[in-house]
Amino acid sequence: PIATKWPAAHPDRLQLYSLPTPNGVKVSIMLEEIGLAYEPHLVNFQTNDQLSPAFLSLNPNNKIPAILDPQGPDGKPLALFESGAILIYLAEKTGQLLPSDAARRYETIQWVMFQMGGIGPMFGQVGFFHKFAGKDFEDKRPRDRYVDEAKRLLGVLEQHLEGRAWIMGEDYTIADIATFPWIRNLIGFYGAGELVGFDKFPNVARVLAAFVERPAVIRGLDIPKRPA
Incomplete structure (x- = not known):
């Protein structure tokens, strides 16, 4: 059913259904890094594409990305x-981008789960309370709860990155691809850098700077193109 709404020009290729949000660009960046042929399709939230029967046939959780x-x-x-x-x-x-050594493989997945369970949900709440409707709430305790947790998570990452080029040391992995789009969004789109004291996390800033300079990251951050 997904192909009825988003016909594939190249049905032999991997099909990506996404939007360039922090979660969405993880997959476009990954695909650009590994060089796997794929075809991107824009899931436009402005027209509630994610709630369409065609998209729900692929992802009943109505979230992007999906492949x-x-x-x-x-x-x-x-x-x-x-x-x-x-x-x-x-x-x-x-x-x-995932170590073949069993121990390092699981350590990498561990940091992906750290992002999935912590950084993503918590930074998203900071964005809601700081940039969107939450900023109008007089009671700042909900905002501060998520700000404090965001600071704690950044502190964990800051300490871990001391003396490391990437989350797994010298090896760039899916842990970096999972994590740094969210950090970029926190201080960029959400404008929450000062709120979380981002200048106190120089190691995180250093690795973020290296991440956004990668050619595959530059390409992936703009795939699929946002709606006009």
């Missing part, structure tokens, strides 16, 4: 949602 890989395991099509799961799948499919 449909015509060449999934055993050569059979695979539909997949949840950005962290997609990152792990693409890494294992191509043998890239």
Whole structure:
């Protein structure tokens, strides 16, 4: 059913259904990094595409991103949602950006889960209370709760990145792809850098700067194109 709303020009390629949000660009950046052929489709929230029967046939949770890989395991099509799961799948499919050593593989997945369970939800709440409707609430305790947790999470990452080029040391991995779009969004789109005291996290800032300079990241941050 997804193809009725978003017809594939190249049905032999992996199909990406997304929007350039922090979660969405994780997958476009990953695809650009690994060089896997794919076709992006814009899921426009302005017209509630994510609630359409066609999209819900692929992702009943009505969130982006989602993929449909015509060449999934055993050569059979695979539909997949949840950005962290997609990152792990693409890494294992191509043998890239996820260590083959078992211990380091699980350590990398650990940091992906750290982003999925902590950084993403908490930074998103900071964005709501700081930039969007939450800023009008007179009671600032909900905002401060999420700001404090965002600071704590940044502190965990700051300490971990001391002496490391990337989250897993010298190796750039899916943990970085999962994490740094959200940090970029926190201080950029949400404008919450001063609120969370971002200048107190120089290691995080250093690695973020290296991340956004990567050619694949520059391309992936703009895929799919936002609606006009």
